[in-house]
Amino acid sequence: MDSATISMRQMETVDSGRTISPTETPRAVLTCDDVSIYYGSFRAVNEVSMDIGLHEITALIGPSGCGKSTVLRSLNRMNDLIPGTKVTGTISYHGIDIYGKDVDPIEVRRRIGMVFQKPNPFPKSIYDNVAYGPRVTGMKVDSMDDLVEKALRGAALWGEVKDKLKQSAYGLSGGQQQRLCIARTIAVQPEIILMDEPCSALDPIATARIEDLMLELKEKYTIVIVTHNMQQAARVADRTAFFTAEAAEGNGDRTGHLVEFDLTTKIFSNPSDSRTEDYISGRFG
Amino acid sequence: MSTTMQSAGPSRQGGLRPSSAPVTLRSANPRYGEKVLLGFLMLAAAVSILTTVGIVLSLIFPAIAFFREVSIGEFLTSTSWTPRFADKNYGVLPLITGTAWTTAIALAVAIPLGLGAAIYLSEYATPRVRKIFKPVLELLAGVPSVVYGLFAVAFVGPVILKGWFGIGVGTYSVLAAGLVLGIMIIPTVASLAEDAMTAVPRSLREASYGLGSNRMRTVLRVVFPAAISGIAASIVLALSRAVGETMIVAMGAGSQARMVAAPTEEGQTMTGFIAAAALGDSVQGTTDYNTLFAVGLTLFVITLLINLVSIKLVNRFREVY
Amino acid sequence: MATTTAESASTAPLQAAAHGDRDSRSLVFLGLLWGSLAFGIFALGVLLVNTFIEGSGRLDLMLFVNYTSQLFPGKAGARAAILGSLMVIVVTALLAVPLGVAAASYLEEFASRENRFARFVELNVQNLAAVPAIIYGMLAAGLAVTVGLPRNTVLVGAIALALLILPVIIVSTREALRAVPREIRQGSLALGATPMQTLTRQTLPAAIPGIATGTILALSRAMGEAAPLLLLGGLVFVTYDPNGLLSGFTTMPIQIFDWAGRSQIAFRELAAAASMVLLVLVLAMNAVAIIIRNKFTTSR
Numbered sequence: 001m002d003s004a005t006i007s008m009r010q011m012e013t014v015d016s017g018r019t020i021s022p023t024e025t026p027r028a029v030l031t032c033d034d035v036s037i038y039y040g041s042f043r044a045v046n047e048v049s050m051d052i053g054l055h056e057i058t059a060l061i062g063p064s065g066c067g068k069s070t071v072l073r074s075l076n077r078m079n080d081l082i083p084g085t086k087v088t089g090t091i092s093y094h095g096i097d098i099y100g101k102d103v104d105p106i107e108v109r110r111r112i113g114m115v116f117q118k119p120n121p122f123p124k125s126i127y128d129n130v131a132y133g134p135r136v137t138g139m140k141v142d143s144m145d146d147l148v149e150k151a152l153r154g155a156a157l158w159g160e161v162k163d164k165l166k167q168s169a170y171g172l173s174g175g176q177q178q179r180l181c182i183a184r185t186i187a188v189q190p191e192i193i194l195m196d197e198p199c200s201a202l203d204p205i206a207t208a209r210i211e212d213l214m215l216e217l218k219e220k221y222t223i224v225i226v227t228h229n230m231q232q233a234a235r236v237a238d239r240t241a242f243f244t245a246e247a248a249e250g251n252g253d254r255t256g257h258l259v260e261f262d263l264t265t266k267i268f269s270n271p272s273d274s275r276t277e278d279y280i281s282g283r284f285g
Numbered sequence: 286m287s288t289t290m291q292s293a294g295p296s297r298q299g300g301l302r303p304s305s306a307p308v309t310l311r312s313a314n315p316r317y318g319e320k321v322l323l324g325f326l327m328l329a330a331a332v333s334i335l336t337t338v339g340i341v342l343s344l345i346f347p348a349i350a351f352f353r354e355v356s357i358g359e360f361l362t363s364t365s366w367t368p369r370f371a372d373k374n375y376g377v378l379p380l381i382t383g384t385a386w387t388t389a390i391a392l393a394v395a396i397p398l399g400l401g402a403a404i405y406l407s408e409y410a411t412p413r414v415r416k417i418f419k420p421v422l423e424l425l426a427g428v429p430s431v432v433y434g435l436f437a438v439a440f441v442g443p444v445i446l447k448g449w450f451g452i453g454v455g456t457y458s459v460l461a462a463g464l465v466l467g468i469m470i471i472p473t474v475a476s477l478a479e480d481a482m483t484a485v486p487r488s489l490r491e492a493s494y495g496l497g498s499n500r501m502r503t504v505l506r507v508v509f510p511a512a513i514s515g516i517a518a519s520i521v522l523a524l525s526r527a528v529g530e531t532m533i534v535a536m537g538a539g540s541q542a543r544m545v546a547a548p549t550e551e552g553q554t555m556t557g558f559i560a561a562a563a564l565g566d567s568v569q570g571t572t573d574y575n576t577l578f579a580v581g582l583t584l585f586v587i588t589l590l591i592n593l594v595s596i597k598l599v600n601r602f603r604e605v606y
Numbered sequence: 607m608a609t610t611t612a613e614s615a616s617t618a619p620l621q622a623a624a625h626g627d628r629d630s631r632s633l634v635f636l637g638l639l640w641g642s643l644a645f646g647i648f649a650l651g652v653l654l655v656n657t658f659i660e661g662s663g664r665l666d667l668m669l670f671v672n673y674t675s676q677l678f679p680g681k682a683g684a685r686a687a688i689l690g691s692l693m694v695i696v697v698t699a700l701l702a703v704p705l706g707v708a709a710a711s712y713l714e715e716f717a718s719r720e721n722r723f724a725r726f727v728e729l730n731v732q733n734l735a736a737v738p739a740i741i742y743g744m745l746a747a748g749l750a751v752t753v754g755l756p757r758n759t760v761l762v763g764a765i766a767l768a769l770l771i772l773p774v775i776i777v778s779t780r781e782a783l784r785a786v787p788r789e790i791r792q793g794s795l796a797l798g799a800t801p802m803q804t805l806t807r808q809t810l811p812a813a814i815p816g817i818a819t820g821t822i823l824a825l826s827r828a829m830g831e832a833a834p835l836l837l838l839g840g841l842v843f844v845t846y847d848p849n850g851l852l853s854g855f856t857t858m859p860i861q862i863f864d865w866a867g868r869s870q871i872a873f874r875e876l877a878a879a880a881s882m883v884l885l886v887l888v889l890a891m892n893a894v895a896i897i898i899r900n901k902f903t904t905s906r
Contacts, residue, residue: 053301081795185796402642428653531833535833
């Protein structure tokens, strides 16, 4: 199964035939069409439509409570774990509805990995943290040692941990733990990595390292990141989606929706919606 | 701002050509092993239901056979219980008075002492003191009940009640058994009541101090009422324990089934009768044997009613916090 | 005594009201509270000391190597009961631990809040936890008769005790699972692990200390329980070692009950000596459980 993923990725590279820069139009790897998300009867997010470009970094920004994390979690069905969640509209991955009838959420999450706000390494050794994903998904691996090394190198952590692979992951610093979580995610060779405010628990130096890492990772992966740090979005993202929450008619519940989605340069220099402009210039939020 | 404009308008301006790489998101393998394992987990959960059903079935058939011989009216109203004598009488009331006495005495010991210990541990004790004394107090519930039974007959009855206090009790008495039973269930009251009081929000206490109340007033007027459903649950649970406990009363309260009028008397409880009768050589299928199950069913129904009250209280306490 | 406690109490975090805590009514109140706790602990001490004094004369080798005897209490021992207790507890653990952990895993990790079956199981567990122990004996006896097994066997005794402690194991295992951070589960699922893999490889291993604590406490309760076994009949006079699942047996609590009910004083002494052995075993299990719990809670 994973070999299929790899060949598929190679095919995509052949298909586009060159490195993709944000000024060219990439293909959409994920497509949201009129996606609304409900918790019980409460509509948390209303009718979001946006495309996630292959090998791009897409940032979701907006004030807290605007539904950006909810949207992110719906992209790999992590919100299935919250009882009472319902998604309407369509989220397609390479044209396949990920909420479709025959779709296995386990397969969705294997291809669309996730890094969380708070580093959450497993209470195991550094090595076992990275090897866990390949083991449970039954990847055929020639040498687990090589795979672990490759993943740790990919997350720019190898140099710091190569002599203590058997030690507990809890001994690492917060920034190292977060990079371990990224290493763990890329070890299962996903196509897309979702990141939910991955730097919010980290200091500026650790944050800078993760941002550099993201720019490296996008050569191979597609990244969607939720951030409340606008500078971060401006620094790393190719495209940016601005969300806000407004009270729905009738009751006081605030429902999030997508205000504007465009190239990051456009959003930050010449937004078409006044609310976007207000937010990025710090007038609200 | 109309929502239709949201979805169709500006957000689509960066619309990309969809990729249609050949991928599948179907399950890579059917994972039969996991389905079997999940089936085992559900089966294990179902064991609890089967246990309840099994208890009801194993009690009800011999009990029905019993009530073919003895009328329910006699069973519930006659004040004489002599199933082993030539003149057989099957009135369960003597056993119920035995149980009522031991239970009442036990609760009279366990409620004040258990609540006192709970208040001390939750409101006054330093974390260090609590960490040491709470597990020690809980050891009281860990002592085997036969050891308590021996303590009742060998020490509490003859030495403490008769020797020190000069109370006219014989070898066996509902008083000695009830007192020891009460000691055993102190932790039952204390544990749940302490949880309930610890769960009372700090802000409530601070509000009370802010109004100039001292700690005692705060405990009695604020914390205690706020924790009342948890405290009630702890008492009901202790009641259920006391009614169902067997070995202490079988060893300490005696084996004469008669209407108990005073705590110094001997008396047989429902559980005490079942234990004593089980030791006899009743042949399965005889009325003698079925008597056991009729009493067992009575005991089960009584504790079931108590448990349902306690479950309701516990669930309410959980909802509040 | 009351003054020293009042002082230690005022060093507790809630200092706001310390000024009003020294009037006489407050001190009496505090004295009563302190007395309540002290009484319980004092009673435990008296029970232990008294049992030891009464039984010390027979805490000898014969207690461990000899069988019981009707005629010679001076030479009687609890050999069959000690072996029987150990054997029954092992079989009880083998039955109750897998079932309890599995049921708790299902309720905690797989069943949603709206799942009617799971809610009904929960109600049953809550109720069974408070069903009198002796009723489980009647169940086991009924079960044995139904399937045609002899009642007074190790297997039937272990079934009675396993069903008795199953609710305790389920409840404590659920608490242990609930204490495992949600982030661990999310991390595992986000890598493409199935919920079952997440349970067996992450959540359950992380919950082991909590499960062990609850299980050991439950087994120590089963070890000291006599009531359900009385219903199996024929357990009070056993003078051979248990040698299999379908072997006859007795246990320490049953043996103590039998000896304590006999009129000769020598049997009383024997009962107290055997009680000491049982207490040491049960309290040791409790101590191990508390140590695991303390180690677990401080390390997190």
